[in-house]
Amino acid sequence: MKKRPTEMSGGQMQRVAIARAIVNNPDIILADEPTGALDTETSVQVMDILKDIAKDRLVIMVTHNPELAEKYSTRIVKMLDGVIKDDSAPLDEKEYKTELEAAQKKDIESHKQKKPSMSLFTAFGLSLKNLFTKKGRTILTSFAGSIGIIGIALIYAVSNGMTEFIDSVQEQTLSSYPITIEATTVDMSSMLTTFMGKAKSTIDHPNDGVYQKNMMYELMNSLNNLESRDNDLVSFRKYIENERKDPNSKLSSALSGIQYAYDTNLNIYTKNVDGEIILSDTTKLMMDLIQQYMGIDMGMMMSINSGSALGTSSMTFMQSSTALWKEMLSGNSGEPVNDVVKEQYELLYGRWPEKYNELILFVDEHNELNDLTLYALGLKHKDEIEKNTQAVVNHEDIIYEESKWSYEEICNLEFRTVLPSDCYEYDEKTGIYRDLRETNMGMKMVYDKGFDLKICGVVKPSASAIGVQENGHIGYTSLLTDFIIKYVGEAPVIKAQIDSKDVDVLTGLSFKDSVSLSEEEKAQYFRDYASKMGEDEMADLYIKIASTPSEEMIEQSVNESLSQISPSDMIDKMAEMSAAQTGMKAEDIKGYLSAMGENELNMMIREFVKEQFISGYAEKVKQNLTTMSLSQLAEELKTALNYYSDEDCAKMYEETVEFSPSTYDQNLSKLGMVNVESPSRINLFASSFENKDIISESIENYNSSVEELKEIHYTDVVGILMSSVTTIINAITYVLIAFVAVSLVVSSIMIGVITLISVQERTKEIGILRAIGASKRNVSSMFNAETVIIGFTSGMLGVIVTYILCIPINAILHKLTDMENLSARLPIHVAAILVLISMFLTLLAGIIPSRSAAKKDPVVALRTE
Numbered sequence: 001m002k003k004r005p006t007e008m009s010g011g012q013m014q015r016v017a018i019a020r021a022i023v024n025n026p027d028i029i030l031a032d033e034p035t036g037a038l039d040t041e042t043s044v045q046v047m048d049i050l051k052d053i054a055k056d057r058l059v060i061m062v063t064h065n066p067e068l069a070e071k072y073s074t075r076i077v078k079m080l081d082g083v084i085k086d087d088s089a090p091l092d093e094k095e096y097k098t099e100l101e102a103a104q105k106k107d108i109e110s111h112k113q114k115k116p117s118m119s120l121f122t123a124f125g126l127s128l129k130n131l132f133t134k135k136g137r138t139i140l141t142s143f144a145g146s147i148g149i150i151g152i153a154l155i156y157a158v159s160n161g162m163t164e165f166i167d168s169v170q171e172q173t174l175s176s177y178p179i180t181i182e183a184t185t186v187d188m189s190s191m192l193t194t195f196m197g198k199a200k201s202t203i204d205h206p207n208d209g210v211y212q213k214n215m216m217y218e219l220m221n222s223l224n225n226l227e228s229r230d231n232d233l234v235s236f237r238k239y240i241e242n243e244r245k246d247p248n249s250k251l252s253s254a255l256s257g258i259q260y261a262y263d264t265n266l267n268i269y270t271k272n273v274d275g276e277i278i279l280s281d282t283t284k285l286m287m288d289l290i291q292q293y294m295g296i297d298m299g300m301m302m303s304i305n306s307g308s309a310l311g312t313s314s315m316t317f318m319q320s321s322t323a324l325w326k327e328m329l330s331g332n333s334g335e336p337v338n339d340v341v342k343e344q345y346e347l348l349y350g351r352w353p354e355k356y357n358e359l360i361l362f363v364d365e366h367n368e369l370n371d372l373t374l375y376a377l378g379l380k381h382k383d384e385i386e387k388n389t390q391a392v393v394n395h396e397d398i399i400y401e402e403s404k405w406s407y408e409e410i411c412n413l414e415f416r417t418v419l420p421s422d423c424y425e426y427d428e429k430t431g432i433y434r435d436l437r438e439t440n441m442g443m444k445m446v447y448d449k450g451f452d453l454k455i456c457g458v459v460k461p462s463a464s465a466i467g468v469q470e471n472g473h474i475g476y477t478s479l480l481t482d483f484i485i486k487y488v489g490e491a492p493v494i495k496a497q498i499d500s501k502d503v504d505v506l507t508g509l510s511f512k513d514s515v516s517l518s519e520e521e522k523a524q525y526f527r528d529y530a531s532k533m534g535e536d537e538m539a540d541l542y543i544k545i546a547s548t549p550s551e552e553m554i555e556q557s558v559n560e561s562l563s564q565i566s567p568s569d570m571i572d573k574m575a576e577m578s579a580a581q582t583g584m585k586a587e588d589i590k591g592y593l594s595a596m597g598e599n600e601l602n603m604m605i606r607e608f609v610k611e612q613f614i615s616g617y618a619e620k621v622k623q624n625l626t627t628m629s630l631s632q633l634a635e636e637l638k639t640a641l642n643y644y645s646d647e648d649c650a651k652m653y654e655e656t657v658e659f660s661p662s663t664y665d666q667n668l669s670k671l672g673m674v675n676v677e678s679p680s681r682i683n684l685f686a687s688s689f690e691n692k693d694i695i696s697e698s699i700e701n702y703n704s705s706v707e708e709l710k711e712i713h714y715t716d717v718v719g720i721l722m723s724s725v726t727t728i729i730n731a732i733t734y735v736l737i738a739f740v741a742v743s744l745v746v747s748s749i750m751i752g753v754i755t756l757i758s759v760q761e762r763t764k765e766i767g768i769l770r771a772i773g774a775s776k777r778n779v780s781s782m783f784n785a786e787t788v789i790i791g792f793t794s795g796m797l798g799v800i801v802t803y804i805l806c807i808p809i810n811a812i813l814h815k816l817t818d819m820e821n822l823s824a825r826l827p828i829h830v831a832a833i834l835v836l837i838s839m840f841l842t843l844l845a846g847i848i849p850s851r852s853a854a855k856k857d858p859v860v861a862l863r864t865e
Contacts, residue, residue, distance in 0.1 A: 014034070015038070027106070146801065149799065154802055180684075289389050328478075362460070419488055421492075504660035526657060787850070802826055
């Protein structure tokens with residue numbers, strides 16, 4: 001048992017062969033000279049065993065020893081050169097049929113019996129034992145196979161960590177940058193598409209020179225044609241509220257909060273350290289400083305830009321990003337502050353607001369506020385801010401002084417909310433409402449009339465917060481907005497304006513009707529308008545009417561003047577008067593006029609004579625009327641009204657009637673009147689980034705259920721940018737995995753080669769297994785099991801090494817980025833999939849060697865040394 005096959009003698013090998021044949025319990029045993037290499041005693045023992053076996057099965061012995069055949073055989077068949085010469089017991093016809101039926105019956109029974117086979121467990125056991133006998137090669141093979149797994153696992157771990165980091169950034173960013181739907185929105189996505197796609201070749205040409213591409217026209221045309229759309233937020237607000245009431249609504253579960261913004265014209269004042277009352281508005285203060293020291297009127301620029309769609313969008317973004325006072329997101333169940341906000345900020349002092357007049361101060365991660373914010377809070381001197389601004393203009397360096405305020409000092413600051421409706425007081429003399437802010441005394445009265453606001457806490461961004469606004473600002477709750485809306489609705493000036501829909505209560509002037517009036521309606525309006533005037537106003541109106549010559553008088557006077565003076569004299573006169581007005585030389589002006597074409601010159605001369613006549617006529621009339629009193633002038637107007645025709649009154653309606661510069665709706669907005677059902681902006685906060693897609697789908701569903709004019713349009717810029725980043729990272733990940741997968745394929749081929757070598761080394765074992773009853777499938781399974789074990793080892797080794805390498809990689813990432821939540825992480829299920837992939841590839845690589853092993857001839861395999 002302890003000797004190898006090559007160390008055995010011929011007799012020992014023959015006895016092993018006999019034992020191997022017997023142990024399989026075959027139906028037929030073929031014994032070719034079974035005692036040829038045995039001694040006499042052993043020969044007798046072997047023959048006795050064969051005779052005993054022959055009792056229930058067929059034993060065919062081939063021998064050249066007649067004595068041995070006569071002694072043990074029951075039937076002797078003699079052959080010579082392949083031809084039967086003699087049979088000691090030939091079968092007759094009946095015996096042949098009986099034996100044939102018995103053989104067929106036995107064959108059927110044998111098919112029902114389970115043939116001897118090697119179990120899968122045995123195959124794994126043999127493979128594992130073989131691998132342990134070659135420990136060094138097995139370890140090296142497993143390590144080589146694990147290199148590809150390590151590469152893929154590391155790339156996926158880093159990519160997965162980055163993706164999870166981006167997802168967390170996206171989810172946390174949602175609290176600061178929600179889906180915002182403006183009452184008026186600009187389709188920025190169409191502009192981006194225009195920028196990226198318009199600069200294309202418009203013609204086909206050979207590449208033999210430099211050709212023009214029409215970019216500038218297309219680019220400017222795209223900017224000029226930016227579409228501005230109005231969103232019906234009244235209907236959309238009703239849709240949202242109905243969805244929130246539905247417990248089965250996907251939109252309701254996807255929202256972490258909703259914020260309805262209104263144009264409440266929130267004006268908050270405070271007293272600075274100099275005792276002056278200032279408007280606590282960083283945007284206004286910054287624009288005033290820019291205009292004062294740089295000569296740039298930012299307010300005018302923003303007003304001009306507001307005329308365009310892009311300008312309106314830019315102005316809204318600038319105001320929202322630099323605003324000092326910002327409304328916080330409220331809870332879905334009516335809480336003043338949403339839990340999402342509380343999770344992102346660390347409470348340094350005090351508590352979160354609970355009442356409408358309570359505020360909270362947001363500082364940055366270093367507990368700092370910029371100097372402009374401190375000035376707006378009344379904590380900095382105006383001289384210091386102006387000094388710093390002047391230093392910038394003069395390109396001078398400044399030395400910053402460290403300043404500190406305790407939390408108690410911050411919470412002792414006083415703020416007053418001054419609503420626009422409180423800034424107007426009724427003037428009984430004029431019958432209109434006057435703006436009290438026009439005088440210092442009035443400003444003090446307005447300030448004293450405002451209601452107090454107090455800071456009740458100080459917070460800063462938490463260490464894990466990402467995407468929060470780090471600029472210092474003050475947060476107030478929706479309770480303050482609700483209070484202001486209700487308070488303004490009861491203001492006297494608001495009620496007065498609502499009761500007087502045709503007259504501006506701030507100017508006393510009528511709102512100009514947008515509907516065109518007929519001549520009779522204009523005439524009647526002018527008569528009513530003049531009859532309601534006071535004596536002073538009627539006198540001024542009469543002078544204005546009397547000083548305006550008729551078109552017939554103007555035309556007659558111009559024609560007479562042009563007929564009495566030559567063109568050259570008229571040029572001399574025009575040059576002389578223009579030189580006196582502009583300071584230019586008369587000769588230069590004459591040269592300029594003389595160079596004009598005849599038609600252009602005639603038109604200019606005619607316009608010049610017309611202006612001279614109108615101004616001279618008005619001056620002459622005013623001088624004649626100076627002798628009359630105001631009452632006389634008023635009476636003259638009353639008398640003249642009786643003689644004016646409808647045509648005359650309609651003309652004076654166009655020329656003399658003054659209207660309010662604003663409309664009824666503009667006045668209510670200016671006074672702070674707000675319709676709760678009609679927000680100016682709706683902010684939708686998603687509970688997760690996946691739920692943001694649900695919100696987008698809900699908006700699409702809403703749009704599909706309403707007519708085109710009521711569809712909601714918005715641009716989710718943050719979502720577009722974030723999804724682009726994720727797409728880029730995924731693309732890079734796939735490319736790197738594809739490169740590393742090459743090494744995985746190479747290692748699999750190497751494992752297949754090693755398995756083929758193992759087949760060659762175990763040829764004798766294959767022969768023995770086949771000899772003792774193992775099938776081809778059993779042999780193939782044994783080698784497949786070996787490759788699967790190597791694949792499992794390679795996969796597990798790769799995964800374990802990856803987890804170990806993630807430790808220093810994460811340390812490096814945290815050190816370089818200062819982001820504790822940015823970590824390479826390999827999920828368990830991905831690790832399991834990588835192990836299965838490794839096993840599958842090695843199994844695939846071992847198919848050819850295992851089939852080669854199964855096809856080996858057992859006899860040839862047994863003879864292999």
